[in-house]
Amino acid sequence: MKKIYGYIDQNLNRFIDELFVLLRQPSISARWEGVVECSQLLTGMMEKIGIKPSILPMGGKRNPPLVYGEILNPEARRTLLIYGHFDVQPPEPLEAWDSPPFQPTIRDGRIFCRGSADNKGQFFAHFKAIESVLKINGQLPINVKFLLDPEEEVGSPSLNEFCRAHKALFAADMALNSDGPMDPSGRPRLSFGNRGVLYVEVKARGANQDLHSGNFGGPIPNPAWRVVEFLSSLRRPDGTVAIEGFYDNIVPPTAKEREMMAQMPFDEKKFMAKYGLQKFAPPDDLSYMEKLMFRPTLNIAGFTSGYGGPGSKTVLPCLATLKMDMRLVVNQDPEDIFQKFRKHGEKHGFEDLDVTMVHYYYPSRTSVDHPMAPKFVEAIRQGFQKEPVQVPAGGGSFPGAAIRNILNIPILSVPYGNADENNHAPNENMAIDCFQNGIRTTAALFFQLAG
Amino acid sequence: MKKIYGYIDQNLNRFIDELFVLLRQPSISARWEGVVECSQLLTGMMEKIGIKPSILPMGGKRNPPLVYGEILNPEARRTLLIYGHFDVQPPEPLEAWDSPPFQPTIRDGRIFCRGSADNKGQFFAHFKAIESVLKINGQLPINVKFLLDPEEEVGSPSLNEFCRAHKALFAADMALNSDGPMDPSGRPRLSFGNRGVLYVEVKARGANQDLHSGNFGGPIPNPAWRVVEFLSSLRRPDGTVAIEGFYDNIVPPTAKEREMMAQMPFDEKKFMAKYGLQKFAPPDDLSYMEKLMFRPTLNIAGFTSGYGGPGSKTVLPCLATLKMDMRLVVNQDPEDIFQKFRKHGEKHGFEDLDVTMVHYYYPSRTSVDHPMAPKFVEAIRQGFQKEPVQVPAGGGSFPGAAIRNILNIPILSVPYGNADENNHAPNENMAIDCFQNGIRTTAALFFQLAG
Numbered sequence: 001m002k003k004i005y006g007y008i009d010q011n012l013n014r015f016i017d018e019l020f021v022l023l024r025q026p027s028i029s030a031r032w033e034g035v036v037e038c039s040q041l042l043t044g045m046m047e048k049i050g051i052k053p054s055i056l057p058m059g060g061k062r063n064p065p066l067v068y069g070e071i072l073n074p075e076a077r078r079t080l081l082i083y084g085h086f087d088v089q090p091p092e093p094l095e096a097w098d099s100p101p102f103q104p105t106i107r108d109g110r111i112f113c114r115g116s117a118d119n120k121g122q123f124f125a126h127f128k129a130i131e132s133v134l135k136i137n138g139q140l141p142i143n144v145k146f147l148l149d150p151e152e153e154v155g156s157p158s159l160n161e162f163c164r165a166h167k168a169l170f171a172a173d174m175a176l177n178s179d180g181p182m183d184p185s186g187r188p189r190l191s192f193g194n195r196g197v198l199y200v201e202v203k204a205r206g207a208n209q210d211l212h213s214g215n216f217g218g219p220i221p222n223p224a225w226r227v228v229e230f231l232s233s234l235r236r237p238d239g240t241v242a243i244e245g246f247y248d249n250i251v252p253p254t255a256k257e258r259e260m261m262a263q264m265p266f267d268e269k270k271f272m273a274k275y276g277l278q279k280f281a282p283p284d285d286l287s288y289m290e291k292l293m294f295r296p297t298l299n300i301a302g303f304t305s306g307y308g309g310p311g312s313k314t315v316l317p318c319l320a321t322l323k324m325d326m327r328l329v330v331n332q333d334p335e336d337i338f339q340k341f342r343k344h345g346e347k348h349g350f351e352d353l354d355v356t357m358v359h360y361y362y363p364s365r366t367s368v369d370h371p372m373a374p375k376f377v378e379a380i381r382q383g384f385q386k387e388p389v390q391v392p393a394g395g396g397s398f399p400g401a402a403i404r405n406i407l408n409i410p411i412l413s414v415p416y417g418n419a420d421e422n423n424h425a426p427n428e429n430m431a432i433d434c435f436q437n438g439i440r441t442t443a444a445l446f447f448q449l450a451g
Numbered sequence: 452m453k454k455i456y457g458y459i460d461q462n463l464n465r466f467i468d469e470l471f472v473l474l475r476q477p478s479i480s481a482r483w484e485g486v487v488e489c490s491q492l493l494t495g496m497m498e499k500i501g502i503k504p505s506i507l508p509m510g511g512k513r514n515p516p517l518v519y520g521e522i523l524n525p526e527a528r529r530t531l532l533i534y535g536h537f538d539v540q541p542p543e544p545l546e547a548w549d550s551p552p553f554q555p556t557i558r559d560g561r562i563f564c565r566g567s568a569d570n571k572g573q574f575f576a577h578f579k580a581i582e583s584v585l586k587i588n589g590q591l592p593i594n595v596k597f598l599l600d601p602e603e604e605v606g607s608p609s610l611n612e613f614c615r616a617h618k619a620l621f622a623a624d625m626a627l628n629s630d631g632p633m634d635p636s637g638r639p640r641l642s643f644g645n646r647g648v649l650y651v652e653v654k655a656r657g658a659n660q661d662l663h664s665g666n667f668g669g670p671i672p673n674p675a676w677r678v679v680e681f682l683s684s685l686r687r688p689d690g691t692v693a694i695e696g697f698y699d700n701i702v703p704p705t706a707k708e709r710e711m712m713a714q715m716p717f718d719e720k721k722f723m724a725k726y727g728l729q730k731f732a733p734p735d736d737l738s739y740m741e742k743l744m745f746r747p748t749l750n751i752a753g754f755t756s757g758y759g760g761p762g763s764k765t766v767l768p769c770l771a772t773l774k775m776d777m778r779l780v781v782n783q784d785p786e787d788i789f790q791k792f793r794k795h796g797e798k799h800g801f802e803d804l805d806v807t808m809v810h811y812y813y814p815s816r817t818s819v820d821h822p823m824a825p826k827f828v829e830a831i832r833q834g835f836q837k838e839p840v841q842v843p844a845g846g847g848s849f850p851g852a853a854i855r856n857i858l859n860i861p862i863l864s865v866p867y868g869n870a871d872e873n874n875h876a877p878n879e880n881m882a883i884d885c886f887q888n889g890i891r892t893t894a895a896l897f898f899q900l901a902g
Binding site for chain 2: 003036052195199201207208211213214215216217219221222227228229231232235245275276279281288291292295296299301302303304305306308313314315316317320321323325327358359395396397416435
């Protein structure tokens with residue numbers, strides 16, 4: 001590894017220059033800006049390293065270009081599938097950026113650019129790990145496949161179906177995802193899973209226009225009250241979800257998962273002070289981590305009705321819009337939960353509400369006892385020179401279930417982004433040392449998995 | 452009256468030109484723009500007619516300039532107090548106006564300008580009635596006093612206190628308010644009262660910033676749920692208000708008020724079609740008019756939390772803002788109701804919510820059996836050549852209670868604005884024939900009241 005790490009150090013500035021080329025190419029899936037161009041740029045970069053690329057149109061109206069790549073070694077015993085995504089979030093608000101969002105700029109040892117950490121910089125570290133191993137060793141000790149998603153930032157709507165249709169192509173022993181931030185303590189993380197998400201929108205309508213609350217208030221129904229009634233029916237006074245069957249089949253943490261959570265660095269007092277919190281949400285007998293990783297949520301992500309500006313306006317609104325996200329845990333099925341959500345409304349007399357499913361991700365977890373897991377731990381130790389924090393499941397959501405549940409490949413996440421990467425926000429950035437340690441970690445992982 | 456009406460007809464164009472001068476002067480109380488200038492312009496106009504004006508600073512930080520005026524006849528037996536307001540709503544959104552908001556423009560027999568109907572055009576009609584009677588008769592048959600409010604559009608915050616301190620100055624037998632629109636049927640209206648209003652704002656806070664609903668959802672409390680819980684506690688399933696003592700002392704309609712409501716032109720089927728309604732709010736055994744005039748409301752005027760834009764955003768909001776208005780009926784006291792609202796929150800464990808009173812108006816009703824009422828009816832008949840619709844109480848709110856309850860003067864409202872005046876909205880307008888009939892009605896009223 002010493003020689004490989006030497007190569008990484010010597011070539012780091014060139015690696016960064018090459019990453020800049022990728023970062024300068026906008027690829028905003030939400031408005032379909034530059035995504036196709038970015039897929040073409042990627043295949044060129046992969047070919048140059050020695051990865052055999054192909055663009056796989058995923059079908060449908062947009063026909064998004066999934067970028068597949070492989071670099072095979074006939075003698076290798078194991079295959080690693082690497083998941084990444086090359087689309088990015090819209091850069092707005094532009095005025096909040098200290099340098100233009102698609103003009104990579106180095107300040108204080110960090111690369112500032114939309115997509116620097118989420119996710120171009122992170123999967124590009126894998127590219128450069130392959131290059132480094134090839135230059136020193138002539139070949140990789142394992143087979144590597146890439147699945148680069150063009151639509152992660154809009155919920156990967158085509159991925160599940162595409163994976164179902166291409167199981168053989170993606171076949172591998174293990175999968176790796178590098179996305180999101182490292183632990184706030186500054187240590188790297190190894191994450192075994194993530195919660196799913198189901199996003200729904202509910203609309204209640206009253207009259208066909210906003211009305212004067214005095215000249216019309218009383219006889220005219222107010223849709224905001226209707227949504228309040230609906231929300232009240234969804235939740236018990238103790239904060240649990242009242243939808244029938246919502247908690248069915250939930251898998252509680254194992255002893256080892258509990259141990260893992262207990263060992264995570266978490267200073268409750270500091271955390272509460274940082275976020276200005278007086279208390280946590282119930283139930284009180286569950287730890288912060290258990291509530292975050294092993295319990296589903298029913299979150300009001302948006303409630304909008306009537307006038308919300310400064311001062312007062314006496315309005316009887318004609319519309320109330322509710323946006324909810326539910327973070328789901330293994331084995332909750334978003335399609336099933338959506339049906340239960342709908343049925344709950346019908347059963348309680350809310351047929352008048354418009355209920356729409358916006359998008360979802362399945363939850364997924366890989367066993368914390370998986371025999372390959374210690375190899376990931378060792379690779380992270382070598383790459384970052386720090387002990388990783390092991391996490392049974394992230395609270396957030398990503399399309400890992402497509403790989404874990406549809407392709408049936410155990411997937412582990414090793415984020416290379418600094419904890420303050422500002423993903424989805426202005427001044428998104430990737431620390432150069434995290435990028436460098438990430439390349440080292442990936443290279444080490446190839447040898448660990450081969451062994 | 453014939454000669455007087457002749458004078459009005461002959462001078463109508465000049466009256467309109469003079470009104471234009473008043474309309475061109477912005478007087479936006481919400482941002483204190485031109486209110487003082489407008490008060491000075493008014494005193495000049497009043498003096499020219501023969502009304503003795505004075506500007507009465509109301510005190511406090513802004514020291515708003517109430518415009519008082521009187522024209523006394525030593526032989527008159529009766530005094531009429533006329534209430535009006537010379538402040539206007541902000542004109543925004545500017546792009547929705549077909550002509551500039553402070554540039555009066557005549558189209559299709561209407562004067563388009565902010566303030567044309569609400570309320571400059573309406574109280575200016577009283578000025579011109581005085582001029583017309585003086586020109587023909589040499590004197591008024593009654594005494595007339597003016598109370599022109601500089602702050603009606605921001606809730607008349609100084610008026611109650613000022614009236615308490617100047618009872619003798621405003622002393623009168625009867626009061627008249629001309630504001631708001633005529634009946635949608637096209638007939639004029641005589642209104643005996645109005646509901647009060649209490650506007651409150653409630654804020655619930657969670658963390659000190661919006662958070663990612665996945666990375667933080669579960670352990671972190673969501674303030675939107677807190678507001679939903681609070682709202683649920685405020686209302687019973689049948690739609691009635693659950694605040695203890697909310698309905699205390701409410702006065703039900705008398706037989707004559709019921710008769711009045713039954714005689715109001717109201718085509719329920721057409722109304723529901725116009726506003727796209729399937730049904731009215733409960734209780735089903737009360738008529739539309741009774742719910743509007745004799746029952747209080749607890750209205751959600753605004754509920755804002757999290758993301759309300761297009762598409763989805765997974766956010767755990769740090770703030771939920773609730774704006775509520777309560778339309779109150781005789782004898783509900785806004786100060787008392789606010790205390791009951793607060794106490795309800797404390798009693799049900801919502802001490803964590805910030806509850807603020809924003810503003811209020813008292814409800815007021817003048818007896819429909821008042822011996823002067825038939826004189827108003829006759830004056831309207833003469834002025835508009837139509838039978839007025841008699842209304843026990845408007846659903847909306849205006850500072851009539853300051854006159855009815857503090858000055859202890861019975862007040863009746865006779866709106867001169869056309870039903871589609873667009874008050875508070877772009878393209879506010881006053882139909883010229885309404886303005887003309889209004890002047891005629893006021894002139895007729897002077898003689899009716901003198902008799």
